[in-house]
Amino acid sequence: MSHIKEAFKNGKAFIPFITAGDPDLETTEKLLKAVEKAGADIIEIGIPFSDPTAEGPVIQGANIRALKNGVTTDKIFDMVKRVRKDVKIPLVFMTYANVVFSYGTDKFLKTASEIGMDGLILPDVPYEEKEDFAPTCEKYGLDLISLVAPTSHDRIKMIAKEAKGFVYCVSSLGVTGMRSNITTDIGAMVKLVKESTDIPAAIGFGISTPEQAKEMSKKADGVIVGSAIVNIIGANGRDSVQPVYDYVKSMKDAIR
Amino acid sequence: MSKGRFGIHGGQYIPETLMNAVIELEDAYNYYKNDKQFNDELQKLFKEYAGRPSLLYYAEKMTKDLGGAKIYLKREDLNHTGAHKINNVLGQVLLAKKMGKTRVIAETGAGQHGVATATVAALMDMECEVFMGIEDTKRQALNVYKMRLLGAKVHEVTTGTGTLKDAVSETMREWTSRIADTHYVLGSVMGPHPFPTIVRDFQSVISKEIKEQCLEKEGKLPDAVIACVGGGSNAIGAFYNFINDKNVQLIGCEAAGRGADTFETAATISTGRLGIFHGMKSYFCQDKYGQIAPVYSISAGLDYPGIGPEHAYLHDTGRAQYVPITDDEAVDAFEYLSRTEGIIPAIESAHAVAYAMKLAPTMAKDKIIVINISGRGDKDCAAIARYRGEEISE
Numbered sequence: 001m002s003h004i005k006e007a008f009k010n011g012k013a014f015i016p017f018i019t020a021g022d023p024d025l026e027t028t029e030k031l032l033k034a035v036e037k038a039g040a041d042i043i044e045i046g047i048p049f050s051d052p053t054a055e056g057p058v059i060q061g062a063n064i065r066a067l068k069n070g071v072t073t074d075k076i077f078d079m080v081k082r083v084r085k086d087v088k089i090p091l092v093f094m095t096y097a098n099v100v101f102s103y104g105t106d107k108f109l110k111t112a113s114e115i116g117m118d119g120l121i122l123p124d125v126p127y128e129e130k131e132d133f134a135p136t137c138e139k140y141g142l143d144l145i146s147l148v149a150p151t152s153h154d155r156i157k158m159i160a161k162e163a164k165g166f167v168y169c170v171s172s173l174g175v176t177g178m179r180s181n182i183t184t185d186i187g188a189m190v191k192l193v194k195e196s197t198d199i200p201a202a203i204g205f206g207i208s209t210p211e212q213a214k215e216m217s218k219k220a221d222g223v224i225v226g227s228a229i230v231n232i233i234g235a236n237g238r239d240s241v242q243p244v245y246d247y248v249k250s251m252k253d254a255i256r
Numbered sequence: 257m258s259k260g261r262f263g264i265h266g267g268q269y270i271p272e273t274l275m276n277a278v279i280e281l282e283d284a285y286n287y288y289k290n291d292k293q294f295n296d297e298l299q300k301l302f303k304e305y306a307g308r309p310s311l312l313y314y315a316e317k318m319t320k321d322l323g324g325a326k327i328y329l330k331r332e333d334l335n336h337t338g339a340h341k342i343n344n345v346l347g348q349v350l351l352a353k354k355m356g357k358t359r360v361i362a363e364t365g366a367g368q369h370g371v372a373t374a375t376v377a378a379l380m381d382m383e384c385e386v387f388m389g390i391e392d393t394k395r396q397a398l399n400v401y402k403m404r405l406l407g408a409k410v411h412e413v414t415t416g417t418g419t420l421k422d423a424v425s426e427t428m429r430e431w432t433s434r435i436a437d438t439h440y441v442l443g444s445v446m447g448p449h450p451f452p453t454i455v456r457d458f459q460s461v462i463s464k465e466i467k468e469q470c471l472e473k474e475g476k477l478p479d480a481v482i483a484c485v486g487g488g489s490n491a492i493g494a495f496y497n498f499i500n501d502k503n504v505q506l507i508g509c510e511a512a513g514r515g516a517d518t519f520e521t522a523a524t525i526s527t528g529r530l531g532i533f534h535g536m537k538s539y540f541c542q543d544k545y546g547q548i549a550p551v552y553s554i555s556a557g558l559d560y561p562g563i564g565p566e567h568a569y570l571h572d573t574g575r576a577q578y579v580p581i582t583d584d585e586a587v588d589a590f591e592y593l594s595r596t597e598g599i600i601p602a603i604e605s606a607h608a609v610a611y612a613m614k615l616a617p618t619m620a621k622d623k624i625i626v627i628n629i630s631g632r633g634d635k636d637c638a639a640i641a642r643y644r645g646e647e648i649s650e
Contacts, residue, residue, distance in 0.1 A: 049546075049547065050416070050547040050548045051416060051421065051422070051425050051533065051534075051548050053271075053425045053428050053429060053534070054271045054429075054432070056429075057415075060415060067547060072545050073545050073546075074545075096532075097269050097532040097533075098531045098532045098533050098540070098542070098546040098548070099545065099546045099547075100546075101530075101531060101532050101546065102529075102531050102542060102544075102545065102546025103545065103546060123271050123272075124269045124270060124271060124532070124535075125269060126268060126269075126270060126271070126272050126275050127272070127275075128258050128259065128267075128268050128275070129258055129267055129268060129269055131258065132532075147271070147272045148272060149271070149272045149273035149275075150273070151272075151273050151274075151275070151276045151277070151435060152272055152273075152275070152276065153276065155272075155275065155276065159272070170272065170273060173273060173432060173433050173434065173435065174273075174429070174432050174433030174434075175429045175432060175433065
């Protein structure tokens with residue numbers, strides 16, 4: 001069983017997202033340790049991309065800040081290698097196809113595996129294009145996480161059947177970002193996922209408050225939060241470790 | 257499994273949220289492209305509204321001046337809205353209408369595609385929103401006004417470099433947030449399948465006409481067809497029906513900006529490498545970590561870090577050749593064609609004129625070159641004046 005799947009064994013999972021290198025890699029390192037202590041079950045580490053087409057303004061901003069500070073894929077690999085001595089929960093990279101492809105898919109995934117990564121999320125690689133990455137992920141024992149969206153309908157079965165790790169259920173139309181209302185019938189989406197696979201399903205996009213997290217956690221096995229955390233980091237910079245810890249703890253407590 | 261490939265290029269690298277939308281589009285296109293009524297309507301719009309066929313004009317003075325091959329200009333600049341963009345927009349908006357969509361969105365660089373989309377949206381009673389980089393809204397202010405005049409809402413895109421690539425990203429983001437009633441009128445032969453094929457098919461009317469007109473005037477096919485390439489829609493339109501005529505040289509002119517050996521360039525084939533971006537696998541200007549390069553060209557319409565997948569394939573197979581043209585060369589050609597033939601080309605098209613000026617003198621007098629004048633240059637006059645150190649107000 002993959003480490004990722006195991007991470008869902010202790011009740012509902014809380015999965016925070018952090019953009020590596022925002023504001024700098026030293027802070028990212030501290031943040032990763034802090035969110036594990038605060039109760040995170042899996043962490044998504046964003047490798048910044050110049051043109052993140054699936055992101056809203058908050059995460060776009062983090063990508064730009066990180067890249068301006070000179071963050072590169074190699075520096076992020078080094079950071080993960082260091083932090084892996086302390087952080088034991090599963091870690092997945094979330095980035096864009098070109099970051100992996102351009103580095104050399106094999107070289108990227110081999111290194112990711114060696115430094116202790118457990119999975120990869122590529123929001124611009126749908127089911128039809130996963131052959132570029134899935135076999136290599138498998139070769140190095142990484143889970144390539146599949147996404148399903150409110151528009152997926154009849155595609156859900158096909159996607160879920162071949163999904164690895166967990167199924168990332170996109171809660172809403174549009175890009176990442178905090179939303180006051182989530183109107184999609186997520187229960188129905190998760191039900192379709194569950195009909196086709198026994199791996200866990202986690203809901204992401206738009207979730208920011210403990211109340212929303214609690215509500216969503218009733219419908220799935222885990223909750224993913226990105227923009228709300230990146231927002232705290234954006235506002236507090238190097239002093240964001242404690243507020244992020246407090247926030248993640250409040251979210252995890254809400255879904256326990 | 258993967259669809260829409262040109263060799264290794266193309267594909268559908270987009271968020272899952274958009275997959276059913278592109279599948280729906282592909283199904284609709286496959287149906288309507290063989291539908292007589294659809295084609296009749298489109299042909300009528302081409303003729304009565306856009307003013308097709310566009311002329312193939314013998315540039316006699318230019319031919320004599322350069323002293324080599326006979327030069328013809330394919331006058332896409334004479335189309336309604338002043339560029340080739342209308343061909344694709346008429347096709348796509350008509351298709352969107354058949355699909356029951358009530359709203360269209362589009363990216364634009366120079367503003368020509370945005371103006372064409374706003375125009376056809378007005379004609380076909382569709383709601384229209386256009387995304388344009390802030391740099392481009394500045395250098396193409398007149399087109400911004402035209403789009404508003406036509407009833408479209410124009411969004412200034414401030415992210416990234418504030419140019420065409422950011423406008424494309426923002427339009428994709430907009431599409432993921434509102435799909436059911438909205439069609440994304442992609443302006444070039446790029447993005448996820450089926451866009452590169454749909455846009456190429458609607459633009460291929462250009463080479464269909466060139467072929468007929470050249471046979472009629474000269475009794476033979478041209479020896480070279482030259483077009484500028486950003487994403488590559490006017491070029492693929494001008495090339496497509498000649499791809500199997502191996503003796504017709506196909507030449508795409510990329511924007512080299514301040515030079516293909518500088519960082520201020522948009523010459524993708526010269527300086528880019530294989531990547532995955534904006535829905536497609538193709539060549540992109542990027543750094544060693546795959547970060548997309550902030551490209552530059554004087555021409556807002558060619559200021560794009562990638563190239564359509566079919567061009568990437570034509571490059572791989574050697575069927576077409578891609579050459580870099582600098583700002584300086586393009587501006588010289590812009591002025592040259594204006595003075596010599598009394599035709600002010602778009603600065604984009606001037607890149608093609610610039611290469612023809614190099615090529616024609618090296619060819620025999622019985623050879624024929626066709627330059628695709630993809631658009632008219634009125635929109636560029638202020639910027640070119642500025643380039644020459646003269647401030648004029650529009």
